[in-house]
Amino acid sequence: MFEYAPAPESRSVVDLKPSYGLFIDGTFVDPTDGGSFKSINPASEEVLAEVAEAGAQDVERAVRAARKAYDKVWGPMPGRDRAKYLYRIARLIQERSRELAVLESLDNGKPIRESRDVDLPLVAAHFFYYAGWADKLGHAGFGANPRPIGVAAQVIPWNFPLLMLAWKIAPALAAGNTVVLKPAETTPLTALLFAEICQQADLPAGVVNIVTGAGETGRALVEHPGVDKVAFTGSTDVGRAIARSVAGTRKKLTLELGGKAANIVFDDAPIDQAVEGIVNGIFFNQGHVCCAGSRLLVQENVADRVLESLKRRMAQLRVGDPLDKNTDIGAINSAAQLERIRELSDAGSAEGAERWSPPCDLPDRGFWFAPTIFTGVTQAHRIAREEIFGPVLSVLTFRTPAEAVEKANNTPYGLSAGIWTDKGSRILWMADRLRAGVVWANTFNKFDPTSPFGGYKESGYGREGGRHGLEGYLNV
Amino acid sequence: MTATTTSARSELSELGRSETALRTFLHGLPGVDQVGAEQRAAQLGTRSIKTTAKAQAIDLAIRMVDLTTLEGADTPGKVRALAAKALRPDPADPSCPHVGAVCVYPAMVPYVAEVLRGSGVHLASVATAFPSGQAPLEIKLADTRAAVAAGADEIDMVINRGAFLAGRYKEVYDEIVATKEASGDAHLKVILETGELATYDNVRRASWLAMLAGGDFIKTSTGKVPIAATMPVTLVMLEAVRDFREATGRQVGVKPAGGIKTTKDAIKYLVMVNETVGPDWLDPDWFRFGASSLLNDLLMQRTKLTTGTYSGPDYFTLD
Numbered sequence: 001m002f003e004y005a006p007a008p009e010s011r012s013v014v015d016l017k018p019s020y021g022l023f024i025d026g027t028f029v030d031p032t033d034g035g036s037f038k039s040i041n042p043a044s045e046e047v048l049a050e051v052a053e054a055g056a057q058d059v060e061r062a063v064r065a066a067r068k069a070y071d072k073v074w075g076p077m078p079g080r081d082r083a084k085y086l087y088r089i090a091r092l093i094q095e096r097s098r099e100l101a102v103l104e105s106l107d108n109g110k111p112i113r114e115s116r117d118v119d120l121p122l123v124a125a126h127f128f129y130y131a132g133w134a135d136k137l138g139h140a141g142f143g144a145n146p147r148p149i150g151v152a153a154q155v156i157p158w159n160f161p162l163l164m165l166a167w168k169i170a171p172a173l174a175a176g177n178t179v180v181l182k183p184a185e186t187t188p189l190t191a192l193l194f195a196e197i198c199q200q201a202d203l204p205a206g207v208v209n210i211v212t213g214a215g216e217t218g219r220a221l222v223e224h225p226g227v228d229k230v231a232f233t234g235s236t237d238v239g240r241a242i243a244r245s246v247a248g249t250r251k252k253l254t255l256e257l258g259g260k261a262a263n264i265v266f267d268d269a270p271i272d273q274a275v276e277g278i279v280n281g282i283f284f285n286q287g288h289v290c291c292a293g294s295r296l297l298v299q300e301n302v303a304d305r306v307l308e309s310l311k312r313r314m315a316q317l318r319v320g321d322p323l324d325k326n327t328d329i330g331a332i333n334s335a336a337q338l339e340r341i342r343e344l345s346d347a348g349s350a351e352g353a354e355r356w357s358p359p360c361d362l363p364d365r366g367f368w369f370a371p372t373i374f375t376g377v378t379q380a381h382r383i384a385r386e387e388i389f390g391p392v393l394s395v396l397t398f399r400t401p402a403e404a405v406e407k408a409n410n411t412p413y414g415l416s417a418g419i420w421t422d423k424g425s426r427i428l429w430m431a432d433r434l435r436a437g438v439v440w441a442n443t444f445n446k447f448d449p450t451s452p453f454g455g456y457k458e459s460g461y462g463r464e465g466g467r468h469g470l471e472g473y474l475n476v
Numbered sequence: 477m478t479a480t481t482t483s484a485r486s487e488l489s490e491l492g493r494s495e496t497a498l499r500t501f502l503h504g505l506p507g508v509d510q511v512g513a514e515q516r517a518a519q520l521g522t523r524s525i526k527t528t529a530k531a532q533a534i535d536l537a538i539r540m541v542d543l544t545t546l547e548g549a550d551t552p553g554k555v556r557a558l559a560a561k562a563l564r565p566d567p568a569d570p571s572c573p574h575v576g577a578v579c580v581y582p583a584m585v586p587y588v589a590e591v592l593r594g595s596g597v598h599l600a601s602v603a604t605a606f607p608s609g610q611a612p613l614e615i616k617l618a619d620t621r622a623a624v625a626a627g628a629d630e631i632d633m634v635i636n637r638g639a640f641l642a643g644r645y646k647e648v649y650d651e652i653v654a655t656k657e658a659s660g661d662a663h664l665k666v667i668l669e670t671g672e673l674a675t676y677d678n679v680r681r682a683s684w685l686a687m688l689a690g691g692d693f694i695k696t697s698t699g700k701v702p703i704a705a706t707m708p709v710t711l712v713m714l715e716a717v718r719d720f721r722e723a724t725g726r727q728v729g730v731k732p733a734g735g736i737k738t739t740k741d742a743i744k745y746l747v748m749v750n751e752t753v754g755p756d757w758l759d760p761d762w763f764r765f766g767a768s769s770l771l772n773d774l775l776m777q778r779t780k781l782t783t784g785t786y787s788g789p790d791y792f793t794l795d
Contacts, residue, residue, distance in 0.1 A: 002532065002750045002758055007524035113522060272715050273512030316751045325524035422507045442509050 004318075007325040009112045013099045016189070019050040022058055022212060023195035025065035026205025032057040037214070039188055042109035043322050043331040043366040051188050054211035056220045059180070062209040063226040066151040066178040069206030074178050075148060079135035086131035086173060088201040093124045096197065100190055104162055105322040107189040109331030109367070110285050112323050122447055123166040126465075129449035130170035133470060137175065140467050146474040148176030149252055150228030153221045155242075157234045158184035158333050159288035159389075164233050165191055167464045169208060170449075175473035177229065178207045182221055184234075185214040186334045219245075227251060231472065233290070236387075236413075236458050254462025254472040256290065256454055258387040259415030261436065262408035263293030263444060266401075267302040269420035273442065275309045278393070281418060281444040283317060283329055283371050287391040288337070290459075291416035293444050295384060296373075297404055300397040307375065307395065314371050315358040329391060332367040341369050341390030348374045348383035353394070379410055387413070401426060405433045414456030418444045437463075485724040488688055492653065495646040502645060502684060508676035508712055517707035523747045530743065534778045535573055537742040537770075538565060539760045542600055542731065544579040544768050546607075546699065552587040555580050557795040559591035566775050567793065569782070575771065576760040577630060581606070582623035589627030600630035600665070604655055607669075607698035609634035613651060620658040631655070632665040634698060635682065637672045645685060652689035665731055666691035668713075671703030676712050683716035693729035695766065704734025705766075707744060714752040727756065733766025739777040742770060 019036065021028040035053035040046060054062070074082065093100065100123075101115040110119075138144050152172045156164035161183055172179050183191035191210050198208050211217055215238075222230045223245050232242050233256040246253050263281045265274050281293025298306050322330035332338040349355050353374040362368040369390055377384050377394040384394045398404040408417055417436040419427050427441045437455045440446060447453070452468035454460060462472045491497045525533055543562045545555060559578050566572035577598035578588050585601050592599050601623035605611035611619075620631055633655045639647040656664050666686035670679050686694050694713055697704040710732045717728045730749075736742055742765060749757050757763050772792045780786050 001755050002536075002746065003529060004523065004525060005527045005529040007526045117522065269506070270509040270512065271506040273509040273516070276512055276516050325522075442512060 004326050006321075008321065009102055009105075009323045009325055011102060011106070011323065014103045014106065016049050016103070019052075020188075020192045020212070021052045022054050022062070023192065023198075023208070023210040024058070024062045025209065026199065026203075028195070031055060037185060039107055039186065041106050041366075042186075042333050043363070045365055048106060049189060051192070051212045054182075054213045054217045054220075059211055059217065059220040059224055062180045062211050063151060063153075063221075063224050065206035066180050066209050067226055069204055070148075070150055070178040073204045074173070074207045075176055077176070079137060079176070082173060082176065083131045083134035085201060085203050086127055086134060086170065089197060089203070090124050090127035090131060092197045092200055093120070093127060097121075097124065100162060100193060102323065103193060104190050105330065107187050108158065108161055109322050109333050111327040111330040112325055113327065114285060119160060119163050122449070123162050126163075126166040126170045126449045130174035133171075133467075134174040137470065137474070140470050142471060142474050142476040146175075146476055149473060149475050150177060151226060152177045152179045152229040152231060152473065153224065153227040154179055154181040154231045155218045155222060155234065156181065156183055158187040159285060159290070161187040162190040162194065165194060167233075168231055171464070171469045172231075172473045173207065175470055177473050180209045180211060180221060180227070182211050182213060182218050185212070188212040222246065229253075229473065231462075232256070239460060252472065254464070255460035256462070256464060257458060257460040258413055259290045259292065259455065259459050260295060260385065260387050260411045260413045261291055261293050261416040261418070262295045262297045263418040264398075264404050264408060264420065264430070265296065265298045265302070265306055266419075266421040266423070266426065267299045268422045269302075270422060270442065271302070271306060271309060274420040275306065275313050277418060277420060277442070277444040278310055279313055279317070282393040283391050284445050286329055286332055286369070288333060288389055289445065291438060291445065292389075293416070293418050294388060294393060296393055296395045297398050297407055298395065299404075300399055303395075303397050310373065311356065311358070314373070317358065317360075317371055319360050319368065319370065320363060329371060332369050332390065335367055337389065338367040338369060341388055341392060344383055344386060344388045345372060345392055348377070348381060348392075348394070351381050351383075353377045353381055353383060379407060385411065401430065405430060409433075409435045412458040415459035416440065482725070485726070488724060491688055492646070492649045495644070498645040498649060498685070499643070502681040505680055505684060508680055510676055513676055513708045513711060517711045517748065520711075520748045520751060521707060521744045523744075525743050525747065531778075531781050533743045533746050534739060534774050534781070536758065537739070537746060537765065538774050538778070539573045539576055540764050541575040541771050541774070542577045542579045542733070542764045542766045543575045543771060544699070544733075544766055546579070546581060546602060550581060550584050552584070555584040555588050556591055559588045559597075561771075561793055561795040562592070562597050563595050565771055566778070568791075569779070572775070572778065576764050579632060579766065582619060582626065582628070585623055585626035585628050598630050599628050600632055601626075601628035602632045602634075602698075604633040606632070606634055607700035609636050610638065613654065616651070617654055617658045620655050624658070624660055624662045628662055630663045630665060631659045632667055632695060634667045634669060635686065637669055640673070640678070640682060640685075649685055649689045652686060652691060656690040663692040664690070665693035665695045665729075667695045667698055667733075669698055669701060670696045670705075670709045671701045676708065679709055679712045680716055683713050684720065687716070687720045687728050691728065693731050693764070695731040695733055697732075697734040697766070699734035699766065705732035705736060707748060710745060711748060711752060714749060714757070717757070718753045727762065729762040729764065730757070731764040731766055736765055736767050737769050738773050742774065
């Protein structure tokens with residue numbers, strides 16, 4: 001047997017303060033009413049830091065700071081000068097990527113392999129990419145001299161804390177807006193380190209403001225009358241509430257919500273790579289991915305073979321300490337999320353689907369869930385319809401391409417889909433018919449700042465990334 | 477072996493009888509997606525193997541080395557020295573294991589045999605008009621018989637790439653069968669020369685062809701063309717031996733050869749073996765490295781782990 005010895009990434013690269021204030025107008029300030037909450041490490045339940053809870057008055061201060069910066073500094077600034085700040089931020093992110101990756105893994109629970117090799121490179125790439133647009137907005141296809149919108153309120157989720165921050169802040173700033181961003185309450189720490197990077201980059205005060213807190217803080221922010229634009233990534237329920245609250249106002253809104261993506265494997269697929277794609281589709285980031293391939297649609301005539309390969313591959317997944325460089329699956333982000341995954345998985349068993357997990361030892365402390373697949377799932381099962389947002393795959397079969405399309409589209413969501421086949425014409429035929437914002441062919445969960453990302457139907461509206469991502473931050 | 481694998485085995489052994497059956501079978505194997513295979517190989521390369529795991533991997537890698545010299549300039553003196561090194565890679569440390577085999581041209585086999593006799597180190601010889609394989613079959617078989625007669629217990633043959641690329645699969649198959657027969661009790665390693673096959677689909681087909689024809693090992697390269705062993709090529713071959721055992725119950729070994737020069741590279745390969753085919757293949761009987769300079773790097777890293785300091789290259793024998 002070849003046992004890998006522990007290979008932990010050092011925590012000492014991160015210099016965490018015991019407590020953090022709100023980042024408003026270029027400095028860290030205490031919240032007006034002094035409220036705070038704790039951010040914990042989901043892999044050990046240890047407290048990492050105490051974080052200020054922003055109330056309505058703090059949100060008011062932040063929006064006012066953003067407005068002032070927009071009117072006086074950032075709005076009037078030539079694009080090429082804004083670009084300099086964004087390039088500087090991008091470089092600082094690269095320089096401090098190890099520190100940011102370790103902190104992301106500590107606060108979120110995701111394996112260091114992913115925060116190091118996926119999250120951080122994409123975060124830096126996003127800032128580099130949009131820095132390039134800042135002085136070329138007239139060539140983006142939105143008129144000769146498109147204007148920014150103003151103050152953007154941005155609320156982001158806990159699954160890719162820093163990456164979602166980058167997706168929101170980089171295009172907003174490139175287009176000339178200022179922002180007030182609220183990170184998720186379970187993962188605020190990398191956003192606060194990002195605030196320090198803004199200071200290090202000498203970004204003018206008030207251009208980026210970060211208010212930490214939970215749902216109430218988010219509500220105060222998106223409902224604030226001084227906000228011109230709301231951008232939200234998170235659950236469809238909260239997205240609906242936000243859409244209602246901004247209805248009838250002048251605020252522009254983009255939403256990136258849930259998903260229940262189909263990963264479709266045809267009988268002529270490259271099986272070994274398809275299995276990798278299935279694993280990457282659902283077990284990447286513990287399945288906490290809105291575009292996760294959570295429904296495997298496999299052609300019935302190869303289902304046994306694919307499932308056998310998949311199970312063999314799943315037995316190789318290493319679940320455990322997120323900071324170990326050999327960990328494939330880290331901790332579930334919170335007790336609440338773990339509870340939801342358990343509830344839906346139990347429903348899967350209760351409704352008659354067959355449950356399988358490879359043998360794996362889960363740590364005693366922290367929030368953990370073994371990678372799981374359900375076979376014998378039909379469209380009628382809850383686990384085939386509801387977003388689980390965890391390492392749980394529902395396997396369904398189909399017989400013909402038309403049936404695959406029908407099943408893939410038979411969901412209120414429409415964020416992403418995957419197609420695995422050796423036949424190029426079939427990829428194109430399928431992609432034309434799938435009602436999903438992103439369709440991956442012979443790959444999955446592939447991201448690039450140049451590529452627009454967003455949903456159909458209840459997965460939201462608006463696009464992030466690419467030239468299209470500028471539209472949500474321009475007055476067009 | 478279960479009843480299904482026995483029947484599958486006899487079905488598969490029928491394939492070699494007809495060109496059409498072989499072609500239908502080989503072209504019916506699932507394709508390989510190039511991007512995906514390369515991505516998976518790269519991902520396996522990011523495993524971090526430290527301390528005890530590293531020590532274990534280094535010793536295993538040393539035991540898997542086919543210490544090779546295949547030069548026109550090889551002499552009895554040169555190959556004897558190489559054989560001596562194979563027996564005691566690190567003269568300063570008796571706990572260091574010996575390598576898997578020494579690999580030389582047929583003419584050099586007798587000299588190596590004298591040194592290795594009774595040591596447990598295998599003696600491999602390339603044959604079949606290595607490296608091009610472009611000779612009449614009778615000559616290739618005579619080459620093989622001569623190597624075995626001189627004392628080789630492993631034969632590294634090359635497949636007929638010209639026939640393979642022209643789609644004459646049966647010809648390739650028949651040559652392997654004939655060479656296997658000419659090898660007698662010697663283990664047959666079939667060199668696919670993957671650098672000339674060019675695509676992963678071809679690598680998968682050639683792997684199956686070699687296994688169907690009775691090869692005991694499949695090997696990537698001769699080391700004589702610009703592209704030798706790579707991680708993704710070896711990954712595709714490992715998947716093939718895994719699937720072949722599943723279908724027939726017979727286990728076939730894998731030997732990447734050429735271009736593997738550092739301990740870090742060797743460990744990446746071992747990780748790939750571990751996570752693709754599992755511990756059954758983590759043994760010199762089932763996995764080998766065709767290499768020469770790799771051994772000294774393994775020895776340097778081994779010394780570093782045991783003593784805590786790096787010794788210069790002068791402390792390791794150059795043979």
